[in-house]
Amino acid sequence: MRPRVIAAILAGGVGARMGASSPKQLLPLAGRPVIEHTIAAFEACPDVDEIIVLMVREHLEYVRGLVAEAGFGKVGAVLPGGATRTDTSMAALAAMEHAADTDLVLLHDAARPLVRPATISACTAALREAGAVGVAVPSSDTVVRVAPGRSGGQVIAHVPPRDELRRMQTPQGFRLGVIRRAYESAMADPHLVATDDCGVVLRYLPEEEVRIVPGEEGNIKVTNPGDIEVAETLLRRMREHTGPTGAKA
Template identity: 30%
Template sequence: MNTALILAGGVGKRLGKDIPKQFLKVNGKPILAYTAQVFQNHDEIDRIVVVCVSGWEDEVENIKTTYGLDKIIRIIPGGDNSMQSISNGIFGIEDITSPDDIVIIHDSVRPLICKEIISDCIAVCKKHGNGCASIPVQETIVRTDDRISGNTNIDRSNVMRVQTPQAYRYDLVSKLYKDAYEAGIEDSVYTNTLMLHFGRPIYFARGSVFNLKITMVNDIDLFSIVLDYFSSKKGHQSSS
């Protein structure tokens, strides 16, 4: 069974808005709804679990009802940081998950996720135990110690940008978080970061430059532009 674990536990301080960014509306629809609909409509996703920032659970229920997201089976409270939110989600489905099930962890604020990326993450995970959406680095990468000047060029051919979704076999990812807490690690941002910390390889799956993470105000503008582009492209194809 494949479970999508959508992370909606952040408060979006960098965005400077009064409400968490995953609940902001773009073209009249909450960002979370865009994201969840992709998983809702994916044939390989059996169920969706949302990890939600405290106090916004009713809004998730409202989005579930409004947009027909009947694959959402559980809403789990988020934690004080990203690691706690993810582990809350992982351990919060232990009672309904088998060791060889797959959990697909995804940021709610990456609403331009597509079916093909999800499918490839699952396929790579089935083969290797994990599969993380990734893309090559196109820009020049320079190391800096002070963010004022650079001192070393990093060979971009040896670097990949890792995104979400990230798919993991359940027994492996649950053990990962248990090992992390036993080791006193409590603030790792992403699951792949923990994997590398413990010397466990991550395997690259298909990603996309369009799979942007909404972090700043300009990202919302970019998301809206991309939405309009794909909408006009779809309309053009329909009329052709």
């Protein structure tokens, strides 16, 4: 039997940078909350067997009602997220305590509503050979490392080769046993600071390769004011070339 694929939609943050009165994942996008578009992409992917949503505690009941009204049959639970991204990822893994180490988990930002089902499938395909995968796109900008200048301010300290740089997106995917072991080691580190699940594997399981899955520029994260307008434009363009679930028309 093939391993089960469990997707966790991570919506534990409040999106303070948006300056909105409600979390960014609940802002309207083309007439529906951002998170509803995100769940719909995973619902439409044939590789995904189950979806777990981790939501800000104050909005749990609203999202549970949204899931029921939308008829998302793959959503098994809507649970409270944590105070940090790491806490929310760990809450997702705790909700999978009865799953096997050989099962696959996809961790995805709720604020990335334009992910395509094809990208999700590419992650599950890559996990047939790798224990950890991350969606990424090439950096179109030159990225520099800075340091304090001798006379104040900051100066360029190093310019890494751009062809070696990628911008990480989500989903990030793992064999469940791999990400469990990584977080077990991470929790023993009193200096743990993690904003990225692939980074936890890279740091605490250095013997485990993290495979890159090519992403798409349209898979943006709604973070700052103005991102909703950009997402509206991208969504409209997607629908001109694909069906509503992202499948080629």
